[in-house]
Every structure is written in C-alpha cells, then in structure tokens.
Amino acid sequence: MALYKLKEFHAPKNMQEAINILGKSQEAEILVLAGGTFLHGLEARGLLSDVEELVDIRKAGLDAIRDDDRGLLIGATVTFSQIQTLPSVQRTPWLAGLSDALAYPPVQIRNTATIGGCVSASCPFFDVPTALLALGATVMVKGGEAGERQLALPDFLAGLFVNSLEPGELVTAVAIPKCPGNGASAFIKLEGNANDLAIVNAAAYLSVDSQKTCTEAYVALGGGVAETAVLSDAARQILIGSKLDAATLQTASEAVTADISPMSDHRASAEYRGAVAKVIVRRTLERAIARLA
Amino acid sequence: MKKMLTLEVNGDVHELAVELDATLLRVLRDQIGLNGPKKGCDSGGCGCCTVHVDGKAVYSCVCYAHSFDGVKVTTAEGLSSGEELHPIQAAFVDAGAVQCGYCTCGMMMAAKQLLDECPRPDEEQIRHGISGNLCRCTGYAKIVDAVKLASERS
Numbered sequence: 001m002a003l004y005k006l007k008e009f010h011a012p013k014n015m016q017e018a019i020n021i022l023g024k025s026q027e028a029e030i031l032v033l034a035g036g037t038f039l040h041g042l043e044a045r046g047l048l049s050d051v052e053e054l055v056d057i058r059k060a061g062l063d064a065i066r067d068d069d070r071g072l073l074i075g076a077t078v079t080f081s082q083i084q085t086l087p088s089v090q091r092t093p094w095l096a097g098l099s100d101a102l103a104y105p106p107v108q109i110r111n112t113a114t115i116g117g118c119v120s121a122s123c124p125f126f127d128v129p130t131a132l133l134a135l136g137a138t139v140m141v142k143g144g145e146a147g148e149r150q151l152a153l154p155d156f157l158a159g160l161f162v163n164s165l166e167p168g169e170l171v172t173a174v175a176i177p178k179c180p181g182n183g184a185s186a187f188i189k190l191e192g193n194a195n196d197l198a199i200v201n202a203a204a205y206l207s208v209d210s211q212k213t214c215t216e217a218y219v220a221l222g223g224g225v226a227e228t229a230v231l232s233d234a235a236r237q238i239l240i241g242s243k244l245d246a247a248t249l250q251t252a253s254e255a256v257t258a259d260i261s262p263m264s265d266h267r268a269s270a271e272y273r274g275a276v277a278k279v280i281v282r283r284t285l286e287r288a289i290a291r292l293a
Numbered sequence: 294m295k296k297m298l299t300l301e302v303n304g305d306v307h308e309l310a311v312e313l314d315a316t317l318l319r320v321l322r323d324q325i326g327l328n329g330p331k332k333g334c335d336s337g338g339c340g341c342c343t344v345h346v347d348g349k350a351v352y353s354c355v356c357y358a359h360s361f362d363g364v365k366v367t368t369a370e371g372l373s374s375g376e377e378l379h380p381i382q383a384a385f386v387d388a389g390a391v392q393c394g395y396c397t398c399g400m401m402m403a404a405k406q407l408l409d410e411c412p413r414p415d416e417e418q419i420r421h422g423i424s425g426n427l428c429r430c431t432g433y434a435k436i437v438d439a440v441k442l443a444s445e446r447s
C-alpha cells in the first residue's frame with residue numbers, strides 16, 4: 001500500500017478507450033500499467049506516491065502478434081512467454097538473439113512482463129531492450145497531440161528511466177523488421193545471480209553475402225554501460241565489409257569503448273563494466289557467427 | 294479506496310471489496326485467508342509468493358489484484374484434491390525437500406509450471422525452471438530431486 005492518492009483503477013476494453021482516458025486525464029497524475037513488474041518496484045521505493053489513476057491496458061486489445069515477411073509486429077501487452085513460443089523466435093537465426101534474451105528472466109517474470117512495459121521503462125539494466133536494439137526495432141505510439149508516431153528504439157530511449165512519450169501517448173506495439181538474406185543474432189548477459197539484472201549485456205546482429213563478407217552489423221550493449229542501452233556505431237563500422245575473422249572481432253569488441261560510458265553501482269564498478277563489456281561483445285559476436293547459415 | 298473484485302481461487306468464487314492498490318498476494322493472504330503464498334521480499338525477487346493465474350506462474354506480490362478481475366488463481370493449497378496430495382507435494386515430502394518451509398509453496402508452484410510445459414525435464418531444465426525461487430535452507434539439491442521424482446512418477 002503505497003499509492004496513497006490512487007482514486008481510479010481503469011481497465012479499458014479497447015485501445016481507443018485507453019487513449020481517451022490518458023488524453024482526458026492530463027491534469028491528474030496518471031500512469032499506464034502493463035505487467036506491473038517494474039512499476040511495483042517504483043512503488044516499493046516510494047516513487048509513485050503522487051499517482052492518482054492507473055490505466056491497466058492488458059484488456060485493451062493490444063496483444064495481437066503479426067509474424068509475416070515484413071517481420072514481427074508485437075502488441076504492447078504481449079508477454080515475454082508469449083513471444084518465446086512464436087515459431088519464428090524459436091527457430092530463425094536472425095531472431096535467436098531475442099530468444100536468448102527472453103530466456104534470462106525467471107518464468108514468473110516472463111509470464112507477466114510485457115514488451116511495451118520493457119521498452120517504456122527505459123531501464124539501462126534490462127536485457128530485452130538490448131536485444132531489440134540490435135534487431136533494429138521500432139516503437140509504435142498512439143494518442144496525444146500527434147495521434148500516431150513511430151520511433152526508432154534508440155530515439156525512444158531518451159535517458160535513464162525516461163522515454164520519449166509525450167503526455168497522452170501510449171506504446172501500442174514494437175516492430176522488428178525482417179532480416180533480408182543470411183543473418184543471425186545473439187545475446188549474452190553477465191549476471192551476478194540467476195534473478196538479478198545485468199552487470200553488462202550485449203546483443204549482436206550480423207548478415208553476410210555469399211562470399212561471407214559482412215553486409216550489416218548491429219552491436220548493442222546494456223546493463224549500466226550508459227544511461228540507456230546503446231548501439232555501438234564504432235563496432236558496426238569495423239565489422240561491415242570484413243570477413244568476420246578473429247582479429248576483426250577483437251578490434252570491433254575493443255572499439256565499443258568509444259560508445260559507452262559505464263556507471264558504478266552495487267553490482268559493479270564502471271572500470272569493471274568497461275573491461276568486461278569488450279569480452280561479452282566478442283563472445284556475443286562469436287555466438288551470432290556460429291548461427292549464420 | 295476500495296472496489297469490488299471477483300476472483301476464482303482454487304475453485305471457489307470470491308467477491309471482495311479490495312483496495313485499489315492491493316497486491317494479489319495481500320488479497321490471497323489477508324482477505325481470503327490462504328497462507329500458502331508467502332510474503333518474502335514483496336518485490337519479485339524470491340518467489341515464495343508464486344501462484345498460478347490462468348495456469349501460469351506469477352509473483353503475486355508484484356501484481357495489482359484489480360488487474361485480475363474474473364481470473365482463476367491456484368495456490369499451493371489448490372494442488373491437492375482433498376486429503377490426497379498432488380504428486381509434486383508428495384515428491385517434496387518423500388525427497389525431504391523441505392526445511393523451514395518458507396519457500397516450499399512457491400517452489401511447488403514453479404515446479405508445476407515447469408512440469409506442465411516439460412513433463413520430463415533434465416537437471417539443467419529443473420534448475421532453470423526454479424531459478425526465480427530462492428531457498429535459504431536446502432541448498433536446492435533435494436528440491437531438484439523432488440522435481441525429478443515428481444516427473445518420474447507422473
């Protein structure tokens with residue numbers, strides 16, 4: 001009991017109703033509720049004591065999944081467990097990094113946490129956003145003054161626990177574009193114990209042509225290496241056009257230093273994060289390469 | 294402020310006036326009187342509050358009760374039929390997987406989720422399946438044995 005000012009618990013039955021409630025209540029302290037796994041942590045720390053209304057969007061029809069040749073379109077309230085059971089996530093190499101990341105949280109969290117909640121939290125210690133960054137994910141937004149927007153995930157993650165949503169806006173889905181050709185992804189988390197957030201995590205997506213030359217590369221890092229999960233452009237530039245040999249992987253892994261500014265906390269020091277980030281990135285690249293056809 | 298909520302818990306339907314910010318755990322323990330689900334960390338870190346909502350294991354301490362109007366909840370009390378223990382409960386007894394017992398109800402509900410999905414797990418799958426549940430007493434070895442035993446018997 002720490003939402004002392006809570007006076008409304010909305011459970012809208014469709015998206016429009018949810019958007020109307022968010023739009024109307026711009027004066028009140030109103031929060032979207034999805035799985036609640038992150039929100040509850042904020043409540044426990046006393047950070048939500050001003051909240052007057054909660055809008056539980058899990059019955060608002062935002063749970064559809066489209067899986068076709070354009071890629072994946074995952075409704076905001078789809079849970080991690082539901083994503084794990086998609087045949088394409090289980091079997092296609094280009095989505096394997098998402099599958100890796102989804103396996104880390106305990107089953108109770110996988111059954112509850114939603115994809116919309118995990119990106120909206122903009123928490124630099126989560127795993128799934130890192131995997132989504134490497135897959136070029138886009139966040140679909142509705143409501144507010146703009147009515148409808150699409151934001152590339154790096155633009156959506158505005159800062160430490162801050163996203164780019166304007167008042168009245170809601171994440172409705174996350175889109176992952178289909179990989180053209182021969183591509184594969186991977187994700188690795190370094191963790192202190194099985195139920196803790198990451199010390200460092202990394203995701204990589206690579207594609208190659210028939211000569212095994214790298215045609216596209218995305219390397220993402222999270223786990224407190226910056227205020228949000230980030231993409232490493234330095235690593236990308238080194239990998240594209242290369243043959244993905246051991247020396248190139250080593251150089252690319254070391255180059256991520258240019259794109260991160262690790263923090264110190266109870267899990268690890270900034271120095272440690274900076275040092276292991278390179279190792280985790282190299283291992284993640286190796287895992288992705290092993291999955292290429 | 295309170296609002297009415299309907300929950301089906303272990304087959305019984307309850308209509309309750311529930312605080313807007315109450316967690317499912319609080320309603321189960323304080324309003325329905327079930328003490329199988331325990332309050333440990335109250336923040337999703339230990340698993341002793343694990344119950345099933347529509348057949349899926351969740352931490353009842355991180356869920357707002359009003360999110361679950363009309364759902365079916367199963368707690369450890371709902372595993373047995375009358376006096377007859379569920380195979381998972383019997384296996385925990387037979388394997389000696391209980392010391393202080395604080396984690397046990399949550400552990401069994403995590404085991405149930407695992408065995409529902411994967412009836413013949415190997416040791417690694419068992420350890421992954423219960424990775425969201427802490428036990429401070431047993432060192433896990435006998436809990437793993439119990440889950441193995443339950444899987445062999447069913």
Ligand SMILES: Cc1cc2nc3c(=O)[nH]c(=O)nc-3n(C[C@H](O)[C@H](O)[C@H](O)COP(=O)(O)OP(=O)(O)OC[C@H]3O[C@@H](n4cnc5c(N)ncnc54)[C@H](O)[C@@H]3O)c2cc1C
Pocket residue numbers: 031032033034035036037038039040057076104105106109112113114115116117118119120121125126127128129165169170171172195196197336337338355
């Ligand atoms: C014990 C525990 C272990 C965990 N382990 C892991 C792990 O191993 N790996 C990992 O990646 N993560 C882990 N997590 C974090 C978990 O992934 C996130 O808490 C979860 O993804 C948040 O999603 P949710 O649906 O529960 O969001 P909520 O808590 O409901 O919401 C999160 C935030 O986003 C807002 N919000 C939610 N949905 C929307 C929307 N559609 N539009 C706009 N705003 C929205 C809410 O207002 C809130 O501010 C763990 C969490 C816990 C508690």
Ligand code: FES
Pocket residue numbers: 331332333334335336337338339340341342343352353354355
């Ligand atoms: S009491 Fe719910 S996870 Fe610890």
Ligand code: FES
Pocket residue numbers: 390391392393394395396397427428429430431
């Ligand atoms: S038996 Fe005591 S915590 Fe598990």
